[in-house]
Amino acid sequence: MRRYATIVKHDLTMLVEAGMLERHEIEVLLTLCEELHFGRTADRLRISTARVSQTVAKLERRLGVPLFDRSSRRVAATPAGRDLYAELRPAWDRISAAVEHTVATGRGRGGTLEVAFVEAATGQLLTRAAELFRERLPDCAVRIREAQPAQVIPWLREGEIDIALGALPVHDPDITAGPVLVTEARILAVPVNHRLAQRRSVTLADIPAATVLTGTGTTGELLTSVGAGKGVLPIGAHARRYHARPDVAYVPLRDAAPVQWVLLWRKGNDSARIRGFVSAAEAAAQPG
CATH class of the missing domain: 1.10.10.10 (Winged helix-like DNA-binding domain superfamily/Winged helix DNA-binding domain)
Structure with missing residues (x-):
């Protein structure tokens, strides 16, 4: 036999x-x-x-x-x-x-979801969202990476990442913005010896447009330029906590629109993985 x-x-x-x-x-x-x-x-x-x-x-x-x-x-x-x-x-x-x-x-439920963030504070939110997401879709892995603000849209368009946490407004017609997850006040980062550093608050009119930093780079790199006296930087209020520096002072901007953080993804890429991660992020953003 x-x-x-x-x-x-x-x-x-x-x-x-x-x-x-x-x-x-x-x-x-x-x-x-x-x-x-x-x-x-x-x-x-x-x-x-x-x-x-x-x-x-x-x-x-x-x-x-x-x-x-x-x-x-x-x-x-x-x-x-x-x-x-x-x-x-x-x-x-x-x-x-x-x-x-x-x-x-x-069907968009397996594989690996590539996620990007541009701020330390938002990175923590994405980490909590990823934990919830993996509980709901255990067959899908999540890889989180940091990006410079200027990299987010090109990475999304080129398929380098699937979804990213960025700030509104987004004017690219090929990018979809999800619901607002976090809203925070806007403040102004100035050199510690700047004429506005001791003010209790400032308005947009107090800021000479020529002094506002607009270059690319990470938040840490831009704040290093601020500390070196190369300009000022409007930024979200989270900077007080996550980017405390002896050479930079933070002053409230009382008439500036708040910063709104949302998830961004490429139009046409509205898969089960994307929807699942958006839902997990909304749950992670809830207080408590």
Whole structure:
């Protein structure tokens, strides 16, 4: 019988590669080996008992070796059937898992979600959102990375990242902005010896436009320029906590619009993963 098992394994490989073995035939074979009962096999696969019997008979004729011994009282796998099951079960499990993973990814529920942030404070919010997201969609991994403000839109457009936490307004027609997650007051970062540093508050009219820093770079780099006396920087109030520096003073801007933080993603990329992460971020942003 070992000779038959070897023949069966060889023939099975050829049959599978040639597309001559159907999915339902493999499922019937594996299930009957586990149940050793035609009725229970039919129930598990939601087909008729006659269909199970016909499928097994067809396989045995094709392979040229009996796979089961059956009588009115019992069903037992032959040595060839047991060997075939042992060879086929792990491979079929891997194939099934691969197919399920591919389908899930195609539907936007699997794979890896690439997320970017531009501020330390928003990075913490994204970390909490990622924890909630993984509880809801455990098949999808999350990778969080820091970006410079000027990198966010190009990265989204080019597919470098899937979603990012950025500030409004966003004028790019190819980018979708989600609901506002965090709103904070705007303050002005000035050199500690600046004429406005001791003011209790300032207005936009108090700030010469020529002195406002507009270059690219991280928040830390821009604040280093502020501390060096190269200009001033309107920024969210979180800077007091996350960017406290001896060379920079923060003064409230009483007539400036607040900073609104939202999730951004590429239009047309409204997948289950994106929707799931937006929902998780909204929950993470709730107080308490």
